[in-house]
Amino acid sequence: MTASTSKRTVRIATRASSLAMWQAEHVAGLLAAQRPDVTVEIVKISTRGDRDLKEPLHAMGGQGVFTREVQHAVLDGRTDLAVHSLKDLPTQSAEGLCLAGVPERGPRFDALVLPAGAGVGSFEELPEGARIGTGSLRRRAQLLHVRNDLEMLEIRGNVETRLRKLDEGEYDALIMAVAGLERLGLQDRISQVLEPPLMLPAVGQAALGIECRDDDEEVIGMLAAISDPVARAEVVAERACLATLRAGCHAPVGTLTRLDLESRTLTIDAVVLSADGQQRVDASESGSVADADVCGRRVAEALRENGAEALLTPETDND
Numbered sequence: 664m665t666a667s668t669s670k671r672t673v674r675i676a677t678r679a680s681s682l683a684m685w686q687a688e689h690v691a692g693l694l695a696a697q698r699p700d701v702t703v704e705i706v707k708i709s710t711r712g713d714r715d716l717k718e719p720l721h722a723m724g725g726q727g728v729f730t731r732e733v734q735h736a737v738l739d740g741r742t743d744l745a746v747h748s749l750k751d752l753p754t755q756s757a758e759g760l761c762l763a764g765v766p767e768r769g770p771r772f773d774a775l776v777l778p779a780g781a782g783v784g785s786f787e788e789l790p791e792g793a794r795i796g797t798g799s800l801r802r803r804a805q806l807l808h809v810r811n812d813l814e815m816l817e818i819r820g821n822v823e824t825r826l827r828k829l830d831e832g833e834y835d836a837l838i839m840a841v842a843g844l845e846r847l848g849l850q851d852r853i854s855q856v857l858e859p860p861l862m863l864p865a866v867g868q869a870a871l872g873i874e875c876r877d878d879d880e881e882v883i884g885m886l887a888a889i890s891d892p893v894a895r896a897e898v899v900a901e902r903a904c905l906a907t908l909r910a911g912c913h914a915p916v917g918t919l920t921r922l923d924l925e926s927r928t929l930t931i932d933a934v935v936l937s938a939d940g941q942q943r944v945d946a947s948e949s950g951s952v953a954d955a956d957v958c959g960r961r962v963a964e965a966l967r968e969n970g971a972e973a974l975l976t977p978e979t980d981n982d
């Protein structure tokens with residue numbers, strides 16, 4: 664027999680930023696290792712969030728500004744799957760697509776980043792009134808909760824652009840995801856990792872979400888094979904919490920999920936704040952890993968019972 668069968672090609676849709684490209688190439692590598700019989704190609708897609716760099720993200724209708732056009736490239740058949748930062752992916756799934764892949768998750772906390780040459784410094788040492796660059800309502804509210812002297816300033820652009828603006832003196836510090844910095848080889852820019860209870864990560868932070876057409880059994884199988892059950896259970900719980908809280912409303916929300924593999928118990932801590940950080944409501948729930956979604960919904964209900972209702976104003980946000 665001659666090996667004349669042509670290799671199947673799987674096309675990956677992604678944004679073109681260097682972080683998105685790292686993530687798409689990472690997934691391409693996972694797929695290639697799993698399926699040596701498949702050729703993987705990456706197709707770059709421009710999104711509204713990449714093109715419009717003036718508007719604050721939370722004013723842009725919030726949800727889906729980095730994901731919608733990438734999803735369309737799967738729906739119209741130009742590509743077979745889309746790789747997203749899961750925290751940018753709306754909890755309401757797009758018609759015709761399914762979230763079939765969640766690979767192993769990266770480090771999920773946020774970091775304090777200081778201007779180049781500022782030396783080592785910590786959040787506690789920031790001077791009175793320090794200018795912090797972050798458009799994320801979640802990061803702003805959690806910092807303001809403990810330091811209401813800080814000046815929160817909008818910042819847009821990809822990771823490299825943000826660091827340049829910081830180094831040019833526009834800000835005294837940035838808050839950025841550890842995972843994004845590490846993926847770009849910029850871990851030496853991390854001055855301090857901000858951990859709970861000061862800073863709870865975004866829902867899905869440091870996880871990748873891979874979508875494909877919901878009737879594409881072959882690709883669904885490939886994505887199942889590169890998924891991590893721990894990461895999947897965590898993000899199912901976190902996204903169930905967010906979806907239950909929101910139903911059209913948006914407020915700063917943070918979550919932290921841990922999984923005890925021995926007892927197969929999942930614990931989710933969640934926090935909701937007012938935009939100015941003055942009010943903060945938290946809750947925690949545990950349950951079986953098999954019922955991750957139930958656990959997520961329960962923690963959302965517990966937040967409401969603890970008084971989060973009043974904070975869930977109809978605004979939009981991003982992370």
Ligand SMILES: NCc1[nH]cc(CCC(=O)O)c1CC(=O)O
Pocket residue numbers: 748749750751838839840841842843844867868869870982
């Ligand atoms: N909001 C943009 C975004 N989307 C995903 C990441 C980094 C990777 C992740 O947190 O999943 C970032 C950069 C950042 O928040 O600093």
